[in-house]
Amino acid sequence: MMKRDTHTKLFFSLILTTIFSCIDEIPLEQESFESLLVVEATITNENKLQEILVSRTFKFGDSIPSQESGATVKVTDDMMNTYLFSEISSGKYQSQVAFAAQPNRNYTLSVETSDGKSYSSSDAKLSAETNIDNFYVERDFNENGVEGVSIYIDSYDPTNSSKFYRHEYEETYKIIVPFYSPLEMISNDVEFPIFPEDQPEWETIQDLVDFVVTTQFRPEQERICYNTIKSTNILLASTVGLLEDKLEKHRIRFLGRDNTIISHRYSILVRQYVQSLEAYSYYETLKTQSLSESVFSETQPGFLIGNLFSQNNANERVIGFFEVVPVDEKRVFFNYADLFVDEDLPPYYISCGDFIIPDVIKADIATGIWLSSPLADDVKYRNHQYFDENPGGSYPYRLVFDLCGDCTFLGDNTVPDFWVD
Numbered sequence: 001m002m003k004r005d006t007h008t009k010l011f012f013s014l015i016l017t018t019i020f021s022c023i024d025e026i027p028l029e030q031e032s033f034e035s036l037l038v039v040e041a042t043i044t045n046e047n048k049l050q051e052i053l054v055s056r057t058f059k060f061g062d063s064i065p066s067q068e069s070g071a072t073v074k075v076t077d078d079m080m081n082t083y084l085f086s087e088i089s090s091g092k093y094q095s096q097v098a099f100a101a102q103p104n105r106n107y108t109l110s111v112e113t114s115d116g117k118s119y120s121s122s123d124a125k126l127s128a129e130t131n132i133d134n135f136y137v138e139r140d141f142n143e144n145g146v147e148g149v150s151i152y153i154d155s156y157d158p159t160n161s162s163k164f165y166r167h168e169y170e171e172t173y174k175i176i177v178p179f180y181s182p183l184e185m186i187s188n189d190v191e192f193p194i195f196p197e198d199q200p201e202w203e204t205i206q207d208l209v210d211f212v213v214t215t216q217f218r219p220e221q222e223r224i225c226y227n228t229i230k231s232t233n234i235l236l237a238s239t240v241g242l243l244e245d246k247l248e249k250h251r252i253r254f255l256g257r258d259n260t261i262i263s264h265r266y267s268i269l270v271r272q273y274v275q276s277l278e279a280y281s282y283y284e285t286l287k288t289q290s291l292s293e294s295v296f297s298e299t300q301p302g303f304l305i306g307n308l309f310s311q312n313n314a315n316e317r318v319i320g321f322f323e324v325v326p327v328d329e330k331r332v333f334f335n336y337a338d339l340f341v342d343e344d345l346p347p348y349y350i351s352c353g354d355f356i357i358p359d360v361i362k363a364d365i366a367t368g369i370w371l372s373s374p375l376a377d378d379v380k381y382r383n384h385q386y387f388d389e390n391p392g393g394s395y396p397y398r399l400v401f402d403l404c405g406d407c408t409f410l411g412d413n414t415v416p417d418f419w420v421d
Helices: 205-212 277-289 374-381
Strands: 012-017 023-028 037-044 051-056 072-077 082-089 092-095 106-112 118-121 132-141 147-156 164-176 183-187 213-217 224-230 235-238 246-256 265-274 308-310 318-325 327-335 370-372 385-388 398-400
Touching: 037 106, 037 118, 106 318, 132 265, 132 327, 147 265, 147 327, 164 246, 164 277, 183 374, 183 385, 205 213, 205 374, 213 374, 235 246, 235 277, 246 265, 265 318, 277 318, 308 318, 370 374
Parallel strands: 037 318
Antiparallel strands: 012 023, 037 051, 051 092, 072 082, 072 106, 082 092, 106 118, 118 308, 132 147, 147 246, 164 224, 164 235, 164 265, 183 213, 265 327, 385 398
């Protein structure tokens, strides 16, 4: 579910990054905004449909990002193999056939925009491959003394040739709503006002309830859902200066014990890329200069030169990096109760202790005219969820807030293919 748009705003300074990681700062006025091409392209050694994102920078304050549609995108290797990419959504291009980057081959990216401008990358070669040896969780404290769960990896390259690593993760967690009923209420869309002569006969409150809403079994379960979030921050690691090319107990993620997403069952998939020095330097500078966690930040304070260039105009600047990397991935699951035995769960997303018992009918006392149905309005417009058929009291129902009674407001009730309980 990787849905990341790459947007960049240019202001404050121009940053030039070379393969040697030298940085020169040149003042850049915000008024001199240029619409620059932004390319995010990582080709891996996995045999799959590879993806490349192409967009445009947009001005500070603009709310709508500019995706680059209608481009011709292709990757070519030094054996004259060409892989064409098709646009599957605005600015998102996918290879027409599955392929995997091969060792000892040079790859080049080419992009031709709809206005006829052509862009290319420098040659990129697959880096040395290093696998993740261990991926595990521990009950732990972070640097600020907060108790929670640390998620670690161990990785080792005995050839001492990897050195530079980038990580991404995808976390999925189970959501269980605290107040759930297999029944739901649907508004009957009764039109108001209703004058006394037009009002239906009724003997019990239930008759009125049935007049304004229909109570039925839900067509699908909405008690247990799952939500998946992909990392957007830049996670880098280097073993330069160490005696061995080894990542040992390298923390990928920390989750405080009060984080609601670990309340039940949690899973995280980590992906490890081995980068070149040039790619690592680019992402390191990007991480340092970015004021947010996105790879191409909306508040990017400067301009980074990667390995992409215009074939038509040597002075035109292009943002982004084309890299060819090996990848390894591992997944781990844990339950909150595995690490915090017999301890209270983290707090839920919102407080769910308050029940809502709206009136069935709101009427004008003087005239007897039925003006509206607060009950029907609550289930229709405020998404309050039916909870209890026989709660006692004068009304045969109670409602709860949407997040407390219907998990689909927080996630998807389809069990992920990879999920293991």
